[in-house]
Amino acid sequence: MAIERGKVRWQCRRSLLELDLVLARFLEKHFDRLNDEQVADFEDLLRCDDYDLWAMVNGGRDCEVDRWQEMVTRLRQC
């Protein structure tokens, strides 16, 4: 089944302003150029709890899941 990109976009609405801002930059900069597999990895990463996700993005915590690595690296630069 094709990935619903609009759905993934909506998953970027979070409880923390910090994450909203970083994810908004990611959407602007990278999202339209991701292939389906990358979008699926990104969607999987977005299932994380907000504080866990922020800890990974802000560099305080290592990313321990291989399939998230590429997206976490990009988010850290946003």
Place this chain on the structure above:
Amino acid sequence: MNVAKRTFDAVIVGAGGAGLRAALQLSEAGLKTAVLSKVFPTRSHTVAAQGGVAASLGNSTEDHWHWHMYDTVKGSDWLGDQDAIEFMVRKANEVVIELEHYGMPFDRTDSGKIYQRPFGGHSMNYGKSPVMRSCAAADRTGHAMLHALYQRNVRAHTQFFVEWMALDLIRDADGNVLGVTALELETGEVSIFHARATIFATGGSGRIFYSSTNAFTNTGDGLGMAARAGIPLEDMEFWQFHPTGVAGAGVLITEGVRGEGGILRNASGERFMERYAPNLKDLASRDVVSRSMVTEINEGHGCGPDKDHVMLDITHLSPEVIMKRLPGIRDISIRFAGVDPIKAPIPVVPTCHYQMGGIPTNYKGQVVTPKDGNPNAPAPGFYAAGECACASVHGANRLGTNSLLDLLVFGKSAGESVVADFKSGNLSLKPLPADAAERSLARLARLESQKDGNAVADVRLSMQRTMQKHAGVFRFKDLLKEGVTQILEVAESARSTYVRDKSRVWNTARQEALELDNMIEVAKATMVSAQARKESRGAHVRDDAPDTPEHPNGRDDQNWLKHTLWFSADNHLEYKPVHLKPMSADVEPIALAKRTY
């Protein structure tokens, strides 16, 4: 468009702390309950609350609920309703202990009790000395609370409609509330949720300001829906600001940075706080610092191309101190301001944090509106709780840690009221009017057929800049007057927003247009209410209502000790009395006094 109809005993809009607490009450009582949420419940903004929840448990120091009542009334600058405040502080222990039983991981004392810590504005013996009243789960209190409540709701079989956005409140000709219309984001379908009781728990609306600590989801949807349906909004001129948010982003820079020696500077590099607060300087209280910053900006001493912020300078601290004591702040500054604070100062601006006003309710969580001479007549079938509601316990300024308490107490109270009204037969399923979905369908049809028009992002930015400049932390007569004209112009331009994407499913652009409709209502309410209130009180501080012997702090009890009610239809204001009497006859009221700390 076909409109499906779903029928419930109760529908709750919003799945943050207040919505989940209300839902639990209903589901455990066996009512068929639907909870609608734009986002997954654990992504609600309650998660961002770090501080704690106030309760006079007296575990760490002696405490009493009447002391907590005093602190809350004083914090509110006497605009809070003392019956609702008594109700809240007396219920605090019960709701906190319930939460403990739901598995909330509170910090503990050595003997295993809930540990309590001191917090600004909390006192024992009516302001005599600090008290330890805040119950916390590390710095993740809201997060832990929301997860505990969500799990409990899953256990109670609450039915969630996740990624559904409520569009409009449904009322009949007699003013009864019959439910809401809602859009399922996944299908683009509109449904009617027909219910005996409707509870709004949609949170705050802080995104109406340019600089806001609020997450993107805080668009005031409940307030917008209520206002469009003829329900007034109460005390919308009162917003809490934090002095140091990163300019352009809103992310908070904690007070601790100034505690470590951070200095505020204007465009010429001057340490301007020396002029405004010669003793405490940069460590003066939040409101003094915020007002000084705005005065500097308004007088043309702001920094940057638009001269719209000041600088927080820690470059004189050693890199070791910054790396060791303020590592998170350095990360935030680099990420959101693009500057390394070791080398350059951080651009900051007073930033909107919390909305004191909202949908008018009583302490039972019933929405109340003026009717036949009664300023507080319950709107049948309609309830509200949490930041979207105005009970009013925060009055003109909220006491720290009372927001999490508010959503627990009034979420539960609204739930209890629905259960009681249901059991007593007061809540019947009234027939839907033929045009129940008309307003929502018209809004969607307008967006679908709109050929050019104004970009949503442009209108939103105009609104945010207008609010920030004209109704910010420090207010000026002329700016407020101009602000009313400007925000009405912005509101007019919001009537012809245009979205290029016309797809039905997961259309985030359309979502944002619908959210903007709600924010516009809140923005108008705020500007019009603020322009009209000719005194300073709590968070509403006017340049033309200064501190004088006759009016300490600029407060004018003779003329302005009253709640504002704003009506959307014709933008008019009414006022209603503040409840200065507590709920119980044997409880001493907190007498009017000057608010000093």
